[in-house]
Amino acid sequence: MLKLHEFIENINKTQYKGKILEHEPIAPRTTMKVGGTAALLLSPSDENSICIAVSLLKAMELPWFILGGGSNVIAPDGELDAVVISTEELDSIEISEKNDEFTLIKCGAGTKTETLVDFCTENGISGLETFAGLPGTVGGAAFMNARCYGKEVSQVLHSARFLEFDPMQKNTEFHDNFIERHLKMYHNTQMGGDWAYKNSPFMQNHRFITSLTFKADRIDSDNKVRIGLECAGYIKDREDKGHFKAPSAGSVFKNDRSFGEPSGVLIDKAGLKGTEVGGAQVAPWHGNIIINRGDASSSDIKALVKTVQERVKNNTGFMLEPEIIFAEQNLC
Ligand SMILES: Cc1cc2nc3c(=O)[nH]c(=O)nc-3n(C[C@H](O)[C@H](O)[C@H](O)COP(=O)(O)OP(=O)(O)OC[C@H]3O[C@@H](n4cnc5c(N)ncnc54)[C@H](O)[C@@H]3O)c2cc1C
Structure with missing residues (x-):
């Protein structure tokens, strides 16, 4: 380069x-x-x-x-x-505040969501169980406003630190007070107000989340076993649905509620389960997952996404919107 x-x-x-x-x-x-x-x-x-x-x-x-x-x-x-x-090296986790009503847990943006859920289980903190088994980091989950079993990150995020830049502003000189000028704090005061399905406030202005604080229930050691069992139940459900059977990026298309049915059902009804392009395949067990059969390329996945979009459009009139992110199309 x-x-x-x-x-x-x-x-x-x-x-x-x-x-x-x-x-x-x-x-x-x-x-x-x-x-x-x-x-x-x-x-x-x-x-x-x-x-x-x-x-x-x-x-x-x-x-x-x-x-x-x-x-x-x-x-x-x-x-x-x-x-x-x-963000792989930003993997810290600590309780930043606790009282009789709630607990605040602060994480580096690269902390695995799994680590956060395990930390809550070990400490008897309820509130994040539905996120058990969600791959990826807490920073990515907040950016995507990940939704698991009816609960979105927007409902459990208390605050976040992020870097912000005006994408239109070309040259920012490299100088000492850069950090103070660009490092900002987001307070989720409305708990959901400026968020939407698969949409977060961090999608504007190339915001780079550096750390996040989650709000969950108060610490209660008597709850540990119950929380652990609940988390195990969600992980088992994901396993049963074939989430971890082959390399994938989870749901390929957003679930637009105005379509009346989940994207996976529309794809299934179009007879697309099992459809292959090169090494990429619509999972035979789940219409909204594309898997890598071992030698898939990014171009195979793109071509398969297009095929699915066209076939579903012909069948239903609806244009499915991808949820997966092609890196080269999302540069800051
Ligand atoms: C098997 C499987 C199951 C899944 N199940 C679900 C599910 O139930 N619900 C759901 O919502 N999603 C699901 N997903 C999708 C994915 O796991 C989540 O969206 C996850 O939270 C993304 O986190 P990540 O760290 O992997 O982000 P990445 O994939 O690395 O990045 C996603 C986006 O976030 C941006 N980003 C990442 N970190 C930061 C940061 N610190 N600051 C700013 N931007 C950042 C990236 O630039 C990119 O645009 C699933 C995926 C798989 C593979």
């Missing part, structure tokens, strides 16, 4: 801490397991390093993509001509 080596030289002169990897494979960092390499992959190990990396990218006008657990992302074939910033 143009200016890549200049970027590496520049970042090495800063206080940046974390990995800097050239031509790094992305597929292993996603659940779909397709795609090529990132021209450069950064794994900042703290918030300050994210700020340094992003400010330098802004200053040099280089494109970037934020990668959480990669459970909703499809990496392109070949090399992604952008800098991928992985």
Whole structure:
């Protein structure tokens, strides 16, 4: 990539801490397991390093993509001509406040959702059980406003710290007070007010979530077993539905309620279960999941998405909207 080596030289002169990897494979960092390499992959190990990396990218006008657990992302074939910033090293978790009514749990954005759910179980904190078995990170779950068994992240998120940039503003100089100017706090005072289905406030202005605080019930050790059993029940239900049978990115299409039926049912009714393009296949057991049969490419998945959209449109008149994110189409 143009200016890549200049970027590496520049970042090495800063206080940046974390990995800097050239031509790094992305597929292993996603659940779909397709795609090529990132021209450069950064794994900042703290918030300050994210700020340094992003400010330098802004200053040099280089494109970037934020990668959480990669459970909703499809990496392109070949090399992604952008800098991928992985949140994998931001995996802290602690109770930041507790009282007789509620508990606040603060996590780094790259903390696995599974870690948060396990932490709550171990501490007897109820409220996040439905998220058991959700792949990916808490940052990705908040960005996507993940919904599990009727509960959305918007209903349990208390606050978040994020970096914000005006995407139209070209050159932000790389200087000392960058962090104070761009690091902001989001308070979810309306608990759901400025959110919608598969839509979060972080989708505006290239917001980069660095940490999040979740609000759950008060600590009650007597609840541990009950919470553990409930979580195990949700995980079992996902296993029974075939969520983990093959590499996938979960639901491919959003469930638009105005269509009257879930996308998976529309796809099934169009006779598309099992349909294949190259190594990609509509899961024979679930219409709204596309799986990688082992050698799928990103192009196979794109072609299959298009085939499904066309067939369902012909059948019902409805145009399914993808939920999965093609990295190269979502650069900051
Ligand atoms: C088997 C399976 C089952 C699933 N079940 C469900 C389900 O029940 N409900 C549901 O809603 N989803 C489900 N998903 C989809 C996915 O797991 C969730 O959306 C998940 O929360 C995404 O988190 P992630 O860390 O993997 O995000 P990624 O896939 O890495 O990224 C998703 C998007 O979030 C952005 N992003 C990630 N981290 C940050 C950050 N820190 N700041 C700003 N932007 C960020 C990325 O740029 C990208 O645009 C499932 C997926 C799989 C594979």
